[in-house]
Amino acid sequence: MPGGGGKVVIPPHGVIGALTETINSSLQSYFGTPEGIFRFKVPSDEQNGEARFFRFGADTQLYGRVAAETNPSVNGALHDYIEDADKSCDASLPFNPLEVAANLRTERYPLEGEKKGLMQEVVRLAYYTLRPLLPVGVRKYAQRRALRGWERLSFPNWPVERSVDRLFERLLMLRLKEHPDEAIPFIWFWPEGKQGCVLMTHDVETAAGLDACDALMSLNEKYGIRSSFQLIPGGRYHVQPHHIEGMRLRGFEVNIHDWNHDGSLFKERQTFAERATKINATAKKWNTVGFRSAALYRNVDWLRELDFEYDMSIPSCARLDPQRGGCCTLMPWFNGDLLEIPVTTIQDYSLFHILDRLDIEIWETQTKRILGHHGMATFIVHPDYIQTAETEQTYSQLLAYLAEQQSEAGAWIALPQEVNQWWRQRKQMRLELDIDGWHVTGPGSERAVVAFARLVNNDIDYTFGTPQQIEPYSKSAKTASIRSGIHA
Ligand SMILES: [Zn+2]
Known part of the structure; x- marks a missing residue:
């Protein structure tokens, strides 16, 4: 089932065709692109090593299994797999992006310096059971003690955390790099x-x-x-x-x-x-x-x-x-x-x-x-x-x-x-091409807008287009520019 990110279904051992299909349809669903845009290949279960943290671009930290023959961390620094993916001529990825996205979304990753046990329980009790009895000062003291060092943690990011979104953006960029003069149409997020x-x-x-x-x-x-x-x-x-x-x-x-x-x-x-x-x-x-x-x-x-x-x-x-x-x-x-x-x-x-x-x-x-x-x-x-x-x-x-x-x-x-x-309507909408250009169909589509993703200065740029101006995947999507968050 493709979803706005989608229910993550990891097919059993060795079903690479179906697995690849699910990944590409999930990406299609996240961005609301037409069918057939994404064609990534991923390692099979047998090819995968242990789950670990790694990078996919300097500012993107991820967690999951990576193909065993690829480089692990060097001198303690997390290995950045973006260059391996960049160089891949057959759109092969060293990891399964759906599995990685699911690990992050469902919080299946190790937490550094997590305080478990007595202090955690004291905080919980301080917050709930004993709350009416405890003076505010005592409560705050217990909570601050338990949270000590929070600002020095490296993952997840604070004050804004969007690793899953960055992962998907990087995959879209890889797709755009295959044909740098193209613009990929998609159903705008909002x-x-x-x-x-x-x-x-x-x-x-x-x-x-x-x-x-x-x-x-x-x-x-x-x-x-x-x-x-x-x-x-x-x-x-x-x-x-x-x-x-x-x-x-x-x-x-x-x-x-x-x-x-x-x-x-x-x-x-x-x-x-x-x-x-x-x-x-x-x-x-x-x-x-x-x-x-x-x-x-x-x-x-x-x-x-x-x-x-x-x-x-x-x-x-x-x-x-x-x-x-x-x-x-x-x-x-x-x-x-x-x-x-x-x-x-x-x-x-x-x-x-x-x-x-x-x-x-x-x-x-x-x-x-x-x-x-x-x-x-x-x-x-x-x-x-x-x-x-x-x-x-x-x-x-x-x-x-x-x-x-x-x-x-x-x-x-x-x-x-x-x-x-x-978000439920957008998941059901489809992007279709007719003689006037790209149109969104499905319930609620009258509120949907077609946007175009392009590669500008080695980064993603989003623009809105009117159907008359746009040829399939063409770069003529010249209209009101949307401030692309990628640059921020
Ligand atoms: Zn509450």
């Missing part, structure tokens, strides 16, 4: 040619937070920004039908936040199974299709057992969250049938209480870079944590900044359910 996407989401942690939602909606409305609220069904406060209706009537979205928010949803298989049944029943009752776990705790495989269309529990880079790792992409991706919408910016709690910042510089830096790369900037701001005049002012500044990105930088400020609908 509707109506928007530069990138912005999502505002609010997890409601306490009864006080729930009481603050009305005022928060009013504040958002002042800046024309609609958002989603994730509500806890099984504890902490009692969600009444009027809460849900009140949010929906004002154009906001309601999703489910964990079960009871005790930080234990994924600790034991049995507990998860019991809670999943209750969560799924609540999703039906509330008529909601989106989920997020408490504090972004997650198990990528178990998440698929929840009856939702999308999940928002996996950060692109988790350095300041209780569970480290990250899915290494700024784009939505399919975890089976579940659309994963990654959290790509720092949470308000980490900004205010771990980094001790009340300014929006980090949020601005992240948003600018994410939009520059045509990605999705997903924010979590809790009504519970913007109760003081200072924090509320910081949040207002963020809203003003995002509204500006919408009007000036062409950002699409969307609800998670809108992103879910678009």
